[in-house]
Amino acid sequence: MQAQKLIETFNTRREDFWRKEHEKRRARTAGRVSPRNPIASDVNFDCAREMYYGVTNPLARRDPGIQGSERMADGKLAAAAARRYLEDLGFEVVDVETPIEAFKRDGRLVYTGIIDFALVFDGARVPVESKEVSDFVFEEIDSYEDLEHFWWTRKYRGQVLVYLLQRSAPEGILLLTCQGKLKPIQVVLDDHLDDAELALQLGEQVDAAVKAGTPPPFAKDPTTCRTCWAFGVICQPPIEEQGALFLDDPELLDRLRRRAQNLKSHQEYEADDKWIKSRLKATIPEAKLKAAKAKDFLMRAICGDFAVSIVKRFRSGYVVKDVEYAEVKIAGVAAAGKQEDVA
Amino acid sequence: MAAEVKPRATTATLEDQPPLAPLPDDIRKEETELQTVVRRTTMDALTMKDGITEKDVERMLAARLKIVQTMRLFALKLTQPEDWTLWRDNEGHVVATPRASAMLRVRPWFNVSVFNHRSMDGRPGEPTTSEIQKGDKKVTVLEMQCDVRLGTDILEGIPFSIRSDDQFIGRAAREERYGGPREQDLLSCLRTGLDKKAIAMAIGITKVPETELAAAGIDVKRCYKGSGYGSSSERSAGKVAEEGVPELAKALWDEIVRRTGGNVGEAKQVLVDITKRGPDPKKKDDKGFRGLDSHERFTQAWQVKLAEKALAVHEVFGDTPQGQ
Numbered sequence: 001m002q003a004q005k006l007i008e009t010f011n012t013r014r015e016d017f018w019r020k021e022h023e024k025r026r027a028r029t030a031g032r033v034s035p036r037n038p039i040a041s042d043v044n045f046d047c048a049r050e051m052y053y054g055v056t057n058p059l060a061r062r063d064p065g066i067q068g069s070e071r072m073a074d075g076k077l078a079a080a081a082a083r084r085y086l087e088d089l090g091f092e093v094v095d096v097e098t099p100i101e102a103f104k105r106d107g108r109l110v111y112t113g114i115i116d117f118a119l120v121f122d123g124a125r126v127p128v129e130s131k132e133v134s135d136f137v138f139e140e141i142d143s144y145e146d147l148e149h150f151w152w153t154r155k156y157r158g159q160v161l162v163y164l165l166q167r168s169a170p171e172g173i174l175l176l177t178c179q180g181k182l183k184p185i186q187v188v189l190d191d192h193l194d195d196a197e198l199a200l201q202l203g204e205q206v207d208a209a210v211k212a213g214t215p216p217p218f219a220k221d222p223t224t225c226r227t228c229w230a231f232g233v234i235c236q237p238p239i240e241e242q243g244a245l246f247l248d249d250p251e252l253l254d255r256l257r258r259r260a261q262n263l264k265s266h267q268e269y270e271a272d273d274k275w276i277k278s279r280l281k282a283t284i285p286e287a288k289l290k291a292a293k294a295k296d297f298l299m300r301a302i303c304g305d306f307a308v309s310i311v312k313r314f315r316s317g318y319v320v321k322d323v324e325y326a327e328v329k330i331a332g333v334a335a336a337g338k339q340e341d342v343a
Numbered sequence: 344m345a346a347e348v349k350p351r352a353t354t355a356t357l358e359d360q361p362p363l364a365p366l367p368d369d370i371r372k373e374e375t376e377l378q379t380v381v382r383r384t385t386m387d388a389l390t391m392k393d394g395i396t397e398k399d400v401e402r403m404l405a406a407r408l409k410i411v412q413t414m415r416l417f418a419l420k421l422t423q424p425e426d427w428t429l430w431r432d433n434e435g436h437v438v439a440t441p442r443a444s445a446m447l448r449v450r451p452w453f454n455v456s457v458f459n460h461r462s463m464d465g466r467p468g469e470p471t472t473s474e475i476q477k478g479d480k481k482v483t484v485l486e487m488q489c490d491v492r493l494g495t496d497i498l499e500g501i502p503f504s505i506r507s508d509d510q511f512i513g514r515a516a517r518e519e520r521y522g523g524p525r526e527q528d529l530l531s532c533l534r535t536g537l538d539k540k541a542i543a544m545a546i547g548i549t550k551v552p553e554t555e556l557a558a559a560g561i562d563v564k565r566c567y568k569g570s571g572y573g574s575s576s577e578r579s580a581g582k583v584a585e586e587g588v589p590e591l592a593k594a595l596w597d598e599i600v601r602r603t604g605g606n607v608g609e610a611k612q613v614l615v616d617i618t619k620r621g622p623d624p625k626k627k628d629d630k631g632f633r634g635l636d637s638h639e640r641f642t643q644a645w646q647v648k649l650a651e652k653a654l655a656v657h658e659v660f661g662d663t664p665q666g667q
Contacts, residue, residue: 062527226447232534233527236460236468239538243454333420 014066022063029058036210038203040100040113040166043158045198046151047219049237051206053230056215060234071132078177079116079130085182092120095127103166103203110203111162119173127163127172128184131156138178144187147174151227157192158199164189165196260332280308411547416559418449418546424565429553431571437553439566443539450542457541459490460534463502470533483507483526485533491541498544503537505529589639591647595654596638602660611636613660617653618646 036055044050053060064072083093095118103111118125133141133153140149147153156174164172164187174185189196209216218237225231247253280301289297294314301308426445431437441449463471463486471486486504490497507524524532543549557563564587596614603609619634641647655662 060527062525223447223451229527232531236534238456238458238460239450239542240456240458241450241453244452333417 018066018069021069026059026063037102037109037112038206040103040111040162041155041159043111043155043162043199043202045154045158045195045202046221046224047228048202048205048209048216049218049235050228050230051202052209052215053234055206055210057230057234061229062233075130075132078132081180082130082175082177082182083117086119094118094120094125100163100166103162105200105204108204108207110200110207111166113159113162113166115163115167116175125167125169127160127167127169128175129156129160129163129172130175130177132177135178138176138181138183141176141183141185144174144185144192147185151224157187157195158202160187161189161192161196161199162203165200256330259330280310284310414453415547417452418548419551419556419559419561421448421452422561423448424562425567427551427556427561427563427566428569429563429566429572430569437571438550439553439556439563440550440569441539441543441548442567443535445548446539446542449546449548453542453546454494455542455545456492457489457538458492460537461488462486463488470530477508480508483529485529487533487537489537489541491545493545496545498541501537501541501544503533503540505533505536588641588644588647591644592638592641595641595647595651599654599660602654613654613657614638614650617650617657 036058038051038055042051042054063069083096087093095115097117098115100111100113100115102109103113115127116130118127120126131153137150137153141147141153144157147157160172160174164170170189172187172189174187176183176185205216215235218235219225219228222237222239222241225235225237228235231237283301284299289312292312294312297310297312299310301310422441422445426442426448427439428442429437429439459467461467462469473484473486475482475484484504484506486502488500488502490499491501492498507529540549553563556566596610599610599613600607603613615634615636617634618632620632622631635641635650641650654660
C-alpha cells in the first residue's frame with residue numbers, strides 16, 4: 001500500500017513539476033523582446049512556413065507531454081554523459097554549449113543556435129551535435145543519407161550543416177546516443193553543399209518573411225503536414241492531391257493480374273534457387289576452389305534426375321554510374337484477394 | 344464502363360500525370376476515353392449536348408455510375424480495418440465511418456482538393472470557438488467549414504465541429520489525467536476531422552454498410568467500435584464483446600438449460616458456479632470474481648471457453664456428474 005501511495009505521489013509531483021516548467025518556459029518566451037531569428041535546430045527542408053511560425057508564433061507550439069519533456073531532459077543528460085565519456089577516451093572537449101556566432105550572409109542575420117560541443121582533433125575543432133534517439137533510430141541510422149528516413153531526423157542534417165558553415169569547418173560529427181551507446185555520424189560539408197545552400201536559402205527566406213510579416217508558401221507535399229505542430233493550429237494549408245490516372249488498358253490489366261497470380265510461384269522459385277545453390281556450393285572443397293583459376297575449376301554432380309555443374313567464373317568489377325530513373329511500384333489493393341474486382 | 348465505349352490502349356508516362364488542380368486546358372486534350380466519359384456525363388454537359396437522346400443519357404449515366412462504383416470500391420480496398428469505426432443502431436444495422444487515417448491512405452489516389460478553410464462566419468483560417476456549460480464543467484466547442492473539389496465537382500461550405508468532451512478526439516482524449524485536452528490538440532483535431540469529412544463526402548464513403556466493407560475484403564472484426572457496442576467506458580476498457588461472443592455465450596447457455604432440464608433458476612446458478620473464482624493468493628488484494636448471472640455479460644471468447652471447461656467438470660451438471 002505504501003509503495004502504491006509513493007507511486008501516486010510521484011505521478012502527481014511529476015505532473016506539477018512539468019506544468020511549472022512549461023509555464024516558466026512560456027513566460028520566458030512571451031517576455032522576450034529581442035528580435036527572433038531562425039534557429040539552426042529548426043531548419044526544415046520540407047516547409048519554410050513551419051520555420052516562419054516557429055519564429056513568429058512560438059507560443060502556439062504545444063508543450064510536450066510529460067514523457068516528451070522527460071525525453072528532452074534526458075537528451076541533455078545524455079549529451080553531458082557523452083562528453084565525459086569522450087574525455088575519458090582522451091579527447092579534448094571544448095566550446096561546450098556555446099552559442100554560435102550569429103550566422104550572417106550579405107550582412108543579414110540568417111541563423112542563431114547553440115553548439116553542443118567541439119572536439120579538438122589533429123589541431124582542428126570538429127563541431128559535434130549530440131542527439132539522444134530511441135533504439136530503433138539508433139540501429140537504423142549509419143550515415144548522413146540515413147537521416148532521411150524519419151521526419152524528425154531530417155532536421156538534424158540542416159542543423160549540423162549550419163554549424164559547419166558558421167565555423168568554416170569542413171567536417172562535423174552528429175553523435176547519436178542511445179542508452180549509453182554512442183554512434184558518431186560523419187558529416188562532410190563538401191559532400192552536401194546543395195543541402196547547406198538550401199538551408200541558408202531557407203533561413204534567408206524565413207527571415208525576409210518575418211520582416212515582411214507574410215508567411216512563406218505552404219509545403220508542396222501535403223503529407224509533411226501530418227506531423228507538423230502548426231497544422232490546424234495556426235496553419236491551414238489547402239490539400240491538393242494530383243490523384244491517379246485511370247488507365248483504360250485491358251491488356252495491361254490482364255498482365256497485372258497474371259503477374260499477381262505468378263508472384264507466389266516466383267517467390268518460391270527464388271527462395272528454392274538460393275537455398276539449392278548455397279547447398280551445392282557448400283559441397284565444393286574451398287581450398288581447391290581458391291587455388292584453381294577461373295574456368296579451370298569444374299565440378300559435376302548428380303542428384304536424382306538433375307545434373308549439376310559448378311564452374312569458377314571471373315567477373316570484372318565496375319562502378320554503377322549515377323543515373324536518374326523512373327521506379328515503378330505495383331501493389332494490389334484487393335484486401336481479400338479479390339483482385340478481379342479492381343478495375 | 345458502357346459497352347459502346349471502345350477501350351483504347353494507353354501508354355501513360357510520368358509526363359501524362361496531371362499537375363495539381365485545377366487542371367490546365369492542355370491536359371484535357373490528352374485525357375483517356377474513360378476520363379472523357381466521366382467529364383461529359385456531368386449534368387451540365389448533358390443538358391448542353393445537341394440532339395441528345397434518352398439512350399445517350401442512359402449510356403452516359405450508366406458509365407458514370409460504373410466509374411463512381413469503381414472509385415468507391417477502390418477507395419475501400421485501399422483502407423485497413425483499423426481505419427474504420429462501426430456504429431450499430433437499435434435495429435442492429437451496422438454502418439462504418441472512416442477515421443482520419445483512412446483518408447490519409449485514400450486521398451493521394453484521387454484528384455481531390457480541400458481548400459478555403461474558414462470559420463462559420465467566413466474568417467479565413469480560423470475556427471469559430473464557443474463555450475458551453477455542462478454540469479460543473481466548461482466544454483469548448485470548435486467549428487470550421489471548408490470546400491472540397493473532386494475533379495470538376497465542388498462541394499461548398501462543409502461544416503465540422505468538435506467538443507472538448509468528445510470521445511473521438513485522438514490524442515486529446517488521452518491527456519485527461521494531465522488536465523484535459525490542450526487547445527492545440529483540439530485545433531489540430533478539428534482540422535483533421537474536417538479534412539476527413541470533406542474527402543469522405545467527395546469520394547462518397549461517408550458511411551459504408553458493414554456488409555459492403557466486408558465485401559471489399561476488410562476484416563470488420565478488427566474495426567473500432569462506436570455507439571451500439573457497449574458504453575463508452577466499457578469500450579475504452581476493452582469490455583465490449585468480441586465478434587461472435589454473444590453466439591458462443593448463447594450456445595453455452597442453451598447447453599446449461601438443457602442439462603438442468605429446462606430449470607432456468609437452476610441454470611443461472613450453474614452459470615454463476617462455472618464463472619466464479621476465488622481470490623488469487625498470489626495477487627495482493629484480489630477479491631476473486633463472484634461469477635456471471637447472465638450469458639449476455641460474456642465479452643471475450645476466452646471467458647466462454649473457460650466456462651465451458653468448468654461446466655464439463657461441474658459436480659452436478661458436468662460431463663461425469665457425481666455419483667456416476
